[in-house]
Amino acid sequence: MNNLDEVSSRMLQEVCDNIKTAIEQGRTDIIKSVLEACEVDDIDSSLRKENVLNNPLLEDGTFLYMATKMNQGDVVRMLLSCGADPGVQNARGLNAIDVATSEQMRLIYVEELLRATANSEVGRVCQLIAAGISINSWDSEDSRNTPLHWAACYGNKDIVTCLIDRGADVNAMNSCGATALHDAVLRGDRDIVEELMQSGANPLIQSLKGKFGGKTPLDLAAQKPELLVLVRTFTSFSPSVNGHQDIGVSSHQLQHGITVTTGGGSGGGGRVRSVSVESFSNGVRGDMLNHRDGSTVSVHGHGFQSERKPSTRSLNTILFSSQASSLDLSPRIDQAIENLVRTHISTPVRPLVINNSLHLLWPQPQRMVELEGPPFVPQKELRISIIQSPVLIHRILDVWDICQPALLTLGFDVKIGDIQPSCGKWTESQVECIVSEDLFPSKDSYQIHINSTRVRIAAGSLPSLHYSLCTFIQLLRLSGGEPGSSVLVPVLIQDHPTIRHRAVLLDISPRGRVPSPDFLFQMVSLWSSLKVSHLHLYTQLLPSSEWQLPFTRSEMVTIDRYCQDRFIDLVPVLDVESHVSYEDLTDMWPTFQEILASFPNLRYVHIGPKLCSLLVRPEEGDEGDGVSSDGSGQCVGLQELWHHLALPPDITVMLCGNGIQQHGTLALPSNILLVQYGFQADYDFLEWTRDFHQQGAMTCLCPGTASWNSLAGCPEASICNIYRAVQAVGELESLGVIVAHWSGSYHLTPHPFGWPGFVVGSGLSWNPDTHWDYLHNSLSDLLNSHIFLDSENVVGRVIIELGYAETYALRSCRGQDQGDLSDLPAQDGSTLYKLLTDPDNVNLENLSLDIFGRVTKHIKRCQNNLFRAKLRCLFGEMVIQELQLAADLMLTACRIGRTLIGVGTNPNSNMGLAVINLGVCNLPPTFRTDIANKLLAHIEQYKGTWLQRHLPAGLQSSLLVLTSALHRFVPDEPQVT
Structure with a gap:
């Protein structure tokens, strides 16, 4: 055996010497002959061609490395044609491409990439590419065709997907200005056209010269009906800057590859840009709104005119431009609507406005009338004239003072011009203000009248004055946002809230994701600008006499004052940890009293689900109906609640209605209000609450943001859930809506993913007549305009699209139809969430490499778009960091899922499951090390982002799940023998 090894070694050395000499002399014929001799069947494995080509047998490395370093171009071509791998590294970590210093040598490697692309050799x-050849290389300076151009001309769909997944620029233009989509449409391959369009290829890029000169891919598709339908399907129009949307584009204009002129505000100059499907828009969108009589309106001032056909008004016949996002991850909104129709929910008409600055007001005012005449141009110094009324002048000025920081941010300085008598008089002040409930049918109403000379603001109360100023600030921001460029169109706005209790519930349990006081103040300011009326602070308590709120007593007073100044009432939500028993309550009553005392303006006390289940309980000797044995029908636990908390009679107690239903009929006190919790997209509030109303009880409905137990939330579920709750409030005449935002298990979901739910809840509870398709199509614009102040209109769409990606993965894992709303959000956590926190117990049966590939591509596109964001909100940089981290965690979860599928694929799938989860322990050690390093980096970044805006108390329990995952992926150490 030793003799055989020695012979093989001598033969290998001889082969190496021969090839080395041939390389030095440029003799490709000799090299080819030697390699052919290594292809015989009975040769030793060490002498086989693959081993000779792709092992660093020389001191410097491989033969390809040597030939490249010596600039032997013909030899390099020959070795590449024989299958030499340029990525093999030498002892110094260098490969052949690293020493390809000349332009000639670089082109040889690019030629090999183009050859493999044209032949669809994916591997x-x-x-x-892994060796270091740029994926966007040109074939020559004259033509500048990239590998993707070649793939579109000669390759198949798999090679196109391969290039795109590895970063190929889908809109790269060659020297003639043509893109790969030009070549694909000309070729007529539907699969390749669809793949390019799904990945963001722009069908409206016009070639400059050559065979496509003056034509766009859409023009080329006009001669091929099947492709024309496909290209139109994926063509979408992105929102322009400053929160304005593009006007709807006619099919005639689509066929001719138009550019759209968008205004940067009514006073600013327009800019021309090509309409691109790189935006996240879901289909052709616009501000063309129909009159009630079915006629259309033409919109001017954006460079062209457009018309759209009237749409049907009933919910079951509304046609949405609900094309999925570029990877078909967006929900099927039409199916969601059908689901809503089955609950007999009707949909109102759209507001009759056509001006962009009015279109994005949120919440939508109850009535807006656009007036004739020139616009109003506000000056830098806004002089206010206040008309005397029964309300004290100083109270009115206090409301203006609260809104002053927002006006200063826009560049406007508020000055008091004069005080007018109650009869009013002529004044030179630009803004006129009066507060009197005698002017309105309800004191919560307000009116804003704008003409060419002044703004008249009238309100029925101080809260409604605050609401009117919130609308006024939005008008200024949406119309340009700074003195000199803001131009307010003449309009009459008459507005009031439809629902009285418009609330947010925030989980501030000490070991959860609790915002720091400064961050909480910012959130309160945003909720106030959206006209939220109540903030419920939820906390879970332990049997302890220590102070258990995350904020100190003095901080609670400051928070309450801050909320009161913005007309938001604080409501304590008392609950207990899951392991607390009824016997523990005896020692907890003083703790409850201490917490209630920290809420200075107490009007409601909200009892959480667990504590409510302890208070509403069957007594010994009863038949399990939860009432006292004396037949009074009064719940004994509630009597104890009043007794031990010493609640005054004017306090309204809110009880969780979900737990009370199981005990049958209860005779509740008149100042008890039942809160019905329901967080699933298809939760039927009407069905579960109707019995309470038939018994004479009053209710308040509690949907949720659906952004917990996940990495990026579930915006689709949140929108449907809140919409159902609001409609049920209207039918049942309930008190209101409380949009709940829980920390969830391990508190991994950052707060930005809760804002779609907050925005939807605040808008619909103010004006339930808001149109469903307006809400769906405008939600990202509303987030950008009012929450994140993103002038590039990116962040809002990224938040929604990341949520759609996570929901898509969840439905795919379940084998669930993409329009199915059942069990959303997942109560036990989303698929990506579980792949990160408990990968061994994820069912992989319905998942595939393709699904994870599409989700990964979508997430990366979202990440890339984040670099364009320009946030002007407080903590803007931190928002971007949180979104980038969430996307990174999602990508890591996708990598884990892909690898688990690869390891667990069953070759005999007809005999059982196609994919079996073999667990992390069976993954390759190199992969586990890579993921462990990734998680280590995530953990450090997670700590940093958490501590910037949240209290540190909940960080350790949140990190526990990530550190556990880290230890799970660290490869086992080898046993020492």
Whole structure:
């Protein structure tokens, strides 16, 4: 055996010497002959061609490395054609491409990449790209065709997907200005056209010269009906800057590859840009709104005119431009609507406005009338004239003072011009203000009248004055946002809230994701600008005499004052940890009293689900109906609640209605209000609450943001859930809506993903007549305009699209139809969430590499778009960091899922499951090390982002799940023998 090894070694040395000499002399014929001799069947494995080509047998490395370093171009071509891998590294970590210093040598490697691309050799292309060849290289300076151009001309769909997944620029233009989509449409391959369009290829890029000169891919598709339908399907129009949307584009204009002129505000100059499907828009959108009589309106001032056909008004016949996002991850909104129709929910008409600055007001005012005449141009110094009324002048000025920081941010300085007598008089002040409930049918109403000379603001009360100023500030921001460029169109706005209790519930349990006081103040300011009326602070308590709120007593007073100044009432939500028993309550009553005392303006006391289940309980000797044995029908636990908390009679107690239902009929006191919790997209509030109303009880409905137990939330579920709750409030005449935002298990979901629910809840509870398709199509614009102040209109769409990606993965894992709303959000956590926190117990049966590939591509596109964001809100940089981290965690979860599928694929799938989860322990050690390093980086970044805006108390319990995952992926150490 030793003799055989020695012979093989001598033969290998001889082969190496021969090839080395041939390389030095540029003799490709000799090299080819030697390699052919290594292809015989009975040769030793060490002498086989693959081993000779792709092992660093020389001191410097491989033969390809040597030939490249010596600039032997013909030899390099020959070795590449024989399958030499340029990515093999030498002892110093260098490969052949690292020493390809000349332009001639670089082009040889690019030629090999183009050859493999044209032949659809996916493995070879991946190998070459991994070695370091740029995926966007040109074939020559004259033509500048990239590998994607070649793939569109000659390759198949798999090679196109391969290039795109590895970063190929889908809109790269060659020297003639043509893109890969031009070549694909000309070729007529539907699959390749669809793949390019799904990945963001722009069908409206016009070639400059050559065979496509003056034409766009859409023009080329006009001669191919099947492709024309496909290209139109994926063509969408992105929102322009400053929160304005593009006007709807006619099919005639689509066929001719128009550009759209968008205004940067009514006073600013327009800018021309090509309409691109790189935006996140879901279909053709616009501000063309129909009159009630079915006629259309033409919109001017944006460079062209457009018309759209009237749409049907009933919910079951509304046609949405609900094309999925570029990877078909967006929900099927039409199916969601059908689901709503089955609950007999009707949909109102749209507001009759056509001006962009009015279109994005939120909440939508009850009535807006656009007036004739020139616009109003506000000056830098806004002089206010206040008309005397029964309300004290100083109270009115206090409301203006609260809104002053927002006006200063826009560049406007508020000055008091004069005080007018109650009869009023002529004044030179630009803004006129009066507060009197005698002017309105309800004191919560307000009116804003704008003409060319002044703004008249009238309100029925101080809260409604605050609401009117919130609308006024939005008008200024949406119309340009700074003195000199803001131009307010003449309009009459008459407004009031439809629902009285418009609330947010925030989980501030000490070991949860609790915002710091400064961050909480910012959130309160945003909720106030959206006209939220109540903030419920939820906390879970332990049997302890220590102070258990995350904020100190003095901080609670400050928070309450801050909320009161913005007309938001604080409501304590008392609850207990899951392991607390009824016997523990005896020692907890003083703790409850201490917490209630920290809420200076107490009007409501909200009892959480667990504590409510302890208070509403069957007594010994009863038949399990939860009432006292004396037949009074009064719940004994509630009597104890009043007794031990010493609640005054004017306090309204809110009880969780979900737990009370199981005990049958209860005779509740008149100042008890039942809160019905329901967080699933298809939760039927009407069904579960109707019995309470038939018994004479009053209710308040509690949907949720659906952004917990996940990495990026579930905006689709939140929108449907809140919409159902609001409609049920209207039918049942309930008190209101409380949009709940829980920390969830391990508190991994950052707060930005809760804002779609907050925005939807605040808008619909103010004006339930808001149109469903307006809400769906405008939600990202509302987030950008009012929450994140993103002038590039990116962040709002990224938040929604990341949520759609996570929901898509969840439905795919379940084998669930993409329009199915059942069990959303997942109560036990989303698929990506579980792949990160408990990967061994994820069912992989319905998942595939393709699904994870599409989700990964979508997430990366979202990440790339975040670099364009320009946030002007407080903590803007931190928002971007949180979103980037969430996307990174999602990508890591996708990598874990892909690898688990690869390891667990069953070759005999007809005999059982196609994919079996073999667990993390069976993954390759190199992969586990890579993921462990990734998680280590995530953990450090997670700590940093948490501590910037949240209290540190909940960080350790949140990190526990990530550190556990880290330890799970660290490869086992080898046993020492």
